[in-house]
């Protein structure tokens with residue numbers, strides 16, 4: 533296999549190595565080089581690489597039933613929906629394969645609600661620097677500045693306002709608004725936390741104006757931020773929540789959860805070839821069950837705090853700033869827009885970290901991470917930063 537000469541359509545730059553094996557916190561390439569993984573497939577491998585519970589569930593289910601048809605119930609989908617409902621404030625679940633589809637479902641459900649209960653209201657307020665996916669509608673919902681000119685014309689009906697600014701929401705909200713949609717902590721946009729007063733005011737405003745509150749917890753959900761779901765740390769109940777990434781532990785899976793009153797789609801208005809696909813349901817059930825059984829949000833909080841305090845000890849020496857985030861959704865800024873350079877240097881030194889912006893490093897490792905991995909992380913980071921700053 534030759535990476536330099538390949539037939540993959542270009543969409544991004546990649547390091548010229550081929551990944552071929554994973555175990556727990558580590559990945560190996562075809563040359564046998566080992567990498568400590570603090571990206572985890574972008575907060576996806578919640579139990580680390582190839583965890584036995586997931587491997588066993590996939591093997592067992594693959595031997596029994598891989599795909600029936602979205603037209604039939606299967607045992608795993610019922611069991612999995614039960615588990616999610618028992619552990620959240622929602623009563624209804626729709627399963628998809630990707631986060632973008634889960635958000636598309638939420639957008640469609642909000643518009644349906646507008647049709648049924650709010651005289652055709654269709655507008656959805658979202659936030660600057662938000663990220664909701666890469667389909668045309670979810671790109672339209674996304675508040676990334678550099679996406680504005682792309683693939684015009686966008687899907688109409690999305691209004692972007694500054695994050696944490698309740699007055700801006702009030703100014704944009706009118707009789708045509710069916711929903712407000714946000715990430716409680718903006719992941720791709722820079723690990724920006726919603727402030728509790730803002731969420732409280734927003735939830736109140738939504739209730740008052742019969743506007744749906746949608747939490748996109750595709751990155752923050754399933755234990756990542758130190759709670760099972762991030763909304764639980766804001767003392768509020770959204771009407772709709774979307775999940776993805778960590779829910780399948782690496783198997784492509786996502787979900788939209790909604791309150792019982794929103795069980796309002798008519799036959800045929802939403803669906804999908806792979807909704808409730810048994811293999812995915814078995815994967816999600818095993819991964820989510822394990823997160824709950826081991827209360828992994830507690831480990832996320834503990835290890836997250838350890839990483840933050842370790843980073844703080846390096847801050848003045850290397851001019852690190854804005855060490856932030858909750859649980860294991862963490863970020864910090866490096867001087868002189870050198871995040872990409874630091875990321876590349878770490879890569880050479882066998883450490884995978886992510887840089888969504890020129891001065892920002894994001895850490896989103898598996899929820900199962902141990903102290904020894906944090907020590908290794910800090911050792912490599914310190915070595916690389918010493919050479920650079």
Ligand SMILES: *Cc1c(COP(=O)(O)O)cnc(C)c1O
Nearest residue numbers: 630631632663664665719750751
């Ligand atoms: C990753 C992400 C999405 C999109 O999920 P995909 O599975 O890539 O479609 C949407 N919202 C948030 C907050 C995300 O982090």
